[in-house]
Amino acid sequence: MTIRPDPTFHATPKLAMEAPPERYAYVLMLSPNFSRPDCLGVVDVDSSSSSYGKIVHTVVMPNKGDEFHHFGWNACSSALSPMSGHAFLERRYLIIPGLRSSRIYVIDTKPDPTQAKIHKIIEPEEVFHKTGYSRPHTVHCGPEGIYVSTLGGGGPDGTDSPPGIFIMDCETFDVLGRWEIDRGPQDKHYDFWWNLPRDYMVTSEWGLPPQFENGLVPDDLLGNRYGHRLHFWDLRARRNVQTIDLGANHQMALEVRPAHDPIKEYGFVGVVVDTTNLEGSIWTWWREGGTFRCEKTAVIAPEPADKDQLPPLLQPFAAVPPLVTDIDLSLDDRFLYVSCWGTGEMRQYDVSDPRAPKLAGSTHIGGIVRRTPHPNGNTFAGGPQMIEISRDGKRVYWTNSLYSTWDDQFFPEGVPGAMVKADVGTDGGVTLDKKFWVEFPDGYRSHQIRLEGGDCSTDSFCYPSV
C-alpha cells in the first residue's frame, strides 16, 4: 500500500504512452520435456545498456512440469477505477500460473527487476478445492481483485465441469472462488478481457485439456470440435449476456483484444485456422444498440508447400496454414500485430477503421517451410508467437514457442527459445532489430513477455484518451 498511486498507473492509454520506456522485459521460460523447472527470465531491453538483449536475472521455480504459458501483473492502471478502491496497490507482483500443473507462483519484482524472487506459491489443490477449475491461464487485474481464466474444469482431465474464471485477492493472493454466476452456453475457455466503464467482459475458446495437453488432436480439428465462439458478459453481474458463434470451421478463437480507449466499444479476436481452406483470420466485434456483433475483417491465406518439407500433421494438405496464434493492439488502438506462427510472419494492420484492417507492415522470420533467419544470421526456429508492444508503440517484442506438445508437432526439429524485437516506423512498417537477440539457456523455450511498467496486453484503463 502506498500513499500515492503507483507511477505506472495511468488514467488513460494516451498518458501510458507518454510514460518512460521500459527497461526490462519479463519472459516465461519453459522446459518442454519437464526435465528442469520453468523459469522467469528478466531481459535488459534498454538499448543504451551494456547488457542490452541479455537475460540479466532468472527466477528458477522449485517444481518441474508446471508449463508456464501466460501471466500478468497483480495491479495495473485499472486500479485507478474510482469504483474499485484499489488505487494504492503497487504494480509489483507477477502472477504466473503453471498451465499443466495448476500451480500459481507470485513473483515479487521489487525493489529491482534483477532481484525478482518468489513471494508465494499457491499449490494446485487450493485452486481445485476453492474453484473447481484447473489449468489456470490468463491473468488480469480488475475490479474485484486478480482474475484468472482457466482452460480446465474439475476432474483429472479437467472435463468433469466447464472451465471459467476465478478471482484472487489482490493483496493476500488467496484464491477466493469462481467468478461466473450464470455462464450460459459457455463450456470452453481461453482468453478474456473487458471494458471497465462499459462494464462488459469478452471471453474466447481454445479447447478442453484432452484437446491440447498431448498435442493438437487432428480428428477434433477436422471435426470442428475446438472452440469457435465468443462470449460476452455483464462484468459486475457476472452473467453471460450473449454468445456469438463464428462458425464451426473457424477453429480456435484465441486472443481477445478490446480497444484500449474505453470510449470505443469494439475489439478484435484472432482465429487460428479455418478448416475449410486453412486461412487464418481476424475478426472485429463491436457493440451496437446494446447488442454485440462480430464479423471477419481480415484473412491470411495459407502458403502451398512440398509434402516432404512439411511435418506429418500437415502433409495431407500440401500447404502451410498461417496459424494466427497471437494478436496484440497498440495503446493508441491504431496497429494490430498478428503472429503467423506457421508461415513465419509478423503482420501489422492499421485498424484505425476497426472493421477494415489494412496491412501496414510485415516481416518474415522462422516458419515451418520458409525458416527465415534473423537478420543477424541466427536460426529462428518456430515462428512469431507471443507479442508484446511497448507502451509508446515504437517497439514490438516476440517469442517463438506456442505450447510444448504443439511445438513438437509443427516444428519436429525443436523450438529453442528465441526473443526478438522490431522497430516500428511512424506510419507503420516493422523492421527487425539486428542487435536484439536473446540467448536462452539450452533446453528452454520462451513464451509470454511482460514489460516493466505495463504493456499493451495487460493494462486496462478507466478514462478515455481525450
Added chain:
Amino acid sequence: MGHVQWSTADLWLAVVASGLYHGVNPGMGWPLAVSAGLMGRGRWDLALALASLAAGHLAAMLVILLPFALMTALVEWGRVIRIGVGVGVMAYGAYRLVNRRHPRALARIRPTQLALWSFAIAIAHGAGLMLLPIYLGLCSAGEVDAAHQGLASLMGRNFATAVQVSLLHVVSMVTAGGLIAFLVHGWLGPSFISRSWFNLDLVWALSLMLVGAAGLVTAL
C-alpha cells in the same frame, strides 16, 4: 461536566467542513463524475453524475441520522446516546485503521448505478457516522428548553435538523467535489487524477476517531 461545549455556529461550520472534506476525497466519487463527463456528452453527464453521487450521499446521511432524530427526543437518554455514539464512531475509526481493505461487494456495483455506489461507499467509509456526533451536538444545544416542548414537537425539530444537516453537508460536498471534477474535465485533464489522488484511508480512519472523541468529550 459539560463545560466542553461547541457553539451552534461551530457545529454548523463542522457540517460544512466535513462536507468539503468528503467532496475533496476521491474515494467519495469526484473521479467518477470526471469519467462520466469524458465518456458521455461532457459537462451535462458530469453534472448528472454529480447529482447521482449527491443523492446517494444524502441518502446515506439520512439513513444514519434519522433514527437518531427519534431517539434524541428521549431527552433523558440524550447524554447516554451521545456517549454511545462517540464511542461507536471511535471504534469504527479504529476498525478502519486496522482493516483498511475495501469490501469487495462495492466492486460489484455497476458504473451506471452511481447513486447506489455513493450510498454504499458513504456507509462503508463511515461518512454518515462521522456526521453523527456533530448532529447530536446540534440537537443537544436545544436541550435546555426541552421541558417546554412536547415529545412530538421535539422529534419534529430533530427531524428537521437531521434533514438540514444532511442537505448542508451534501451541498458543500458536491460543491467541493464538483469544482474539482469540472476543473479536471475542462482544464487539468485526466493526468490530474493520478497526480492528485492521495491515500486518505489512514487519515479517514483517524478523522473518524477524532470526531468520535470530540463527540464523547462534549457529551461528558
